[in-house]
Amino acid sequence: MKVLFIGGTGLISEAVSKLAVRRGIELYLFNRGERSEHVPHGAQVIQGDIRDSAGAAEALKGHEFDVVVDWIAFTPQHVQLDIELFAGKTKQYIFISSASAYQKPLKHYRITEETPLANPYWQYSRDKIACEQLLLEVHRNSGFPVTIVRPSHTYGNTAIPAALTSWQHPWSLIERIRKGQPLVIHGDGTSLWTLTHNTDFAKGFVGLLGHPDTIGEAVHITSDESLSWNQIYAAIGEAAGREPKVVHMSTDFIAAHTPAGTADGLIGDQAVSAVFDNSKLKRLVPDYEAVVPFAEGIKQSVLWFENHPQLRTADPAWSAMLDALISKHGVDAKLLSYYV
Structure with missing residues (x-):
């Protein structure tokens, strides 16, 4: 399977990149090359800036991928560029949304993928919701093969996760x-x-790569x-x-x-x-378990x-x-x- 990660060296995506390579996936990372120490051995790097649409198109010219994952898309403008860049060139496009997009306040304490999306308090979450809406509309109208993944609070070695904290100096x-x-x-x-460890998240995420039953669907990945x-x-x-x-x-x-x-x-x-219900993820990836x-x-x-x-x-x-x-x-x- 030939997979492109846009980004791929961040807190969450680094763990996924490592596991993808270990499982034999032909992995390409498209980024600016500023975090080369986080690129796993076996991954290939295509250097470029996804925000430069013309430059990105040139750098990726001649490539087609089974899966494209954009780890750094935050606004509808970002995903619109991805749609234009990858339509007809991938079998699956995975958008990284956020579990913060779920309804605030909740009507039911247990969150499933059917929980409505609404967050009047945080612009970041509203932008993610708008991205999801745009992608699903394009999927319905033209068959763009989108899968939506919603992480919650995911951490790893380089993070000390807390609420009121210094994100730059954990x-x-x-x-x-x-x-x-x-x-x-x-x-x-x-x-x-x-709180979900990035190595646990990676197991669920890699199981979704190339999975045909995820097209047009949203899935969250969290610990139990x-x-x-x-x-x-x-x-x-x-x-x-x-x-x-x-x-x-x-x-x-x-x-x-x-x-x-x-x-x-x-x-x-x-x-x-x-509190998340991970039943949908476990149906799609039966061996998923946060350990x-x-x-x-x-x-x-x-x-x-x-x-x-x-x-x-x-x-x-x-x-x-x-x-x-x-x-x-x-x-x-x-x-x-x-x-x-």
């Missing part, structure tokens, strides 16, 4: 725990969340393990070697006292319980950072933001108790 969370500095958990920490945010932070603390100090506060308070956009993903995704519990996966992540000291970078601005947020919350709590 080690900052571990640093605060080890220094005894408090972290912030939204609400009372009892809402449920699902659901944890409260209190349990998640406790597991991170155990991996860090110190029980974390935490401050609980409402999501609305966090949004009101952090810079604009900081809490968009929290309000539009993580503050709402997310990495978060308590084990986060230990692997911390160990990976321990072995890569150059990547244990701090984010002073994020840490200062947390301190200011916690300080403001403490003042407001004292005032409330005084008036009550």
